[in-house]
Amino acid sequence: MRSEKRVGTGDAVPSGGRQGGGKLSGGKPDDGKLRSSRPGVGRPGGIWSRLFGSGGGGSGSAPTETWLIVGLGNPGGAYEATRHNVGFRTIDAVSGAIEAQVQKKRFSSLVGEGRFEGKKIVLIKPQTFMNASGEAVRQALRFYKTGHGNMIVVYDDVDIDLGKIRLRAFGGTGSHNGMRSISDHIGEGAKFPRIRIGIGKQPKNMELRDFVLKRFTAGESALAEAAVSDAAAAALDIVRYGIEKAMNTHNPKRQGAK
Numbered sequence: 648m649r650s651e652k653r654v655g656t657g658d659a660v661p662s663g664g665r666q667g668g669g670k671l672s673g674g675k676p677d678d679g680k681l682r683s684s685r686p687g688v689g690r691p692g693g694i695w696s697r698l699f700g701s702g703g704g705g706s707g708s709a710p711t712e713t714w715l716i717v718g719l720g721n722p723g724g725a726y727e728a729t730r731h732n733v734g735f736r737t738i739d740a741v742s743g744a745i746e747a748q749v750q751k752k753r754f755s756s757l758v759g760e761g762r763f764e765g766k767k768i769v770l771i772k773p774q775t776f777m778n779a780s781g782e783a784v785r786q787a788l789r790f791y792k793t794g795h796g797n798m799i800v801v802y803d804d805v806d807i808d809l810g811k812i813r814l815r816a817f818g819g820t821g822s823h824n825g826m827r828s829i830s831d832h833i834g835e836g837a838k839f840p841r842i843r844i845g846i847g848k849q850p851k852n853m854e855l856r857d858f859v860l861k862r863f864t865a866g867e868s869a870l871a872e873a874a875v876s877d878a879a880a881a882a883l884d885i886v887r888y889g890i891e892k893a894m895n896t897h898n899p900k901r902q903g904a905k
Contacts, residue, residue: 713767713793714886716741717784719802719825722774730846731777731859733875734801734825737844738770740879754786764887780825781832788833795839799882802826803859807845810870812877814842814885814894840890842878846871 718734726732742749747761749770759770769791773783788798802825807813817838820826830837847867849858863871877897884893 711765713769713791713797715769715771715787715791715793715798716882716886717771717773717780717787717798717800719777719780719800719823720772721777722772726860728862729860730863730871731803733803733844733846733871733878735772736875737801737842737878737882738772740875741768741882742770744879744883754790755783756787758787763883766886768886777825777828779828781828781830784829785832795833795837798839799842799885800826800829800839801842801844801878801882803846804843805846805849805855805859807843809845809847809867810874811845811899812842812874812881812897813845813899814840814881814890814897816840816890816894840885840893842881844874844878 716738718736718738720732720735721729727735738749741747742759742761745761745763745768747759747768747770749757749759749772751758752774754771755773755775757772757774761768761770769787771783771787773780775783784798784800787793788795802823804813804823818841820830826841846859846863849855881893881897884896888896
């Protein structure tokens, strides 16, 4: 995924991460509830009952380890519901699930802390532009003294079908400028789990930067919302079960799936 530094007049692009509600398109408002297209996933019931039991976001015991979950996007209300900001929306979904408010301003980010399965969960929405996401990630890793393997990064991908997600234990940056920035700041060989959310293919007659800064259409909103919910559930599955089991659960099974 490319994130352009400049659009139109040459100003740097701010795009958004919402703090509460919002819309995926000009259609139905988002009520902030975590849903999923995957059978048995969503609150209440389904995977959330298995994750949380009858309530709460964790066991209440002292955390034994810390996990960072980073959603990539760009700050600014004008772009809050763009395709490029599904990483931010995933953080919003996880924050609701573990009851952690993402409001503190630290590490050039909005940050929230909670617990899940006795582990400390730090939710991070970098408030740099997408192209500088690595600055915020490096600061957070240094402060929490967390290994790369305990950081999950969630971001958009035009090479994955709309409504689908894909987990990987590690990998390259592809064409995504946010991931390139992270690699530049923490090391090209850094290995950490990542969740890619499909936002669909760009039309042949549209520039990539214009496509990723567009909102989902009314017809696309349900698929996008389901993918965000799946990504949130996948992130918590990584924390609880590990990346390998989470990949087996959430990655497409059909042959040739991306």
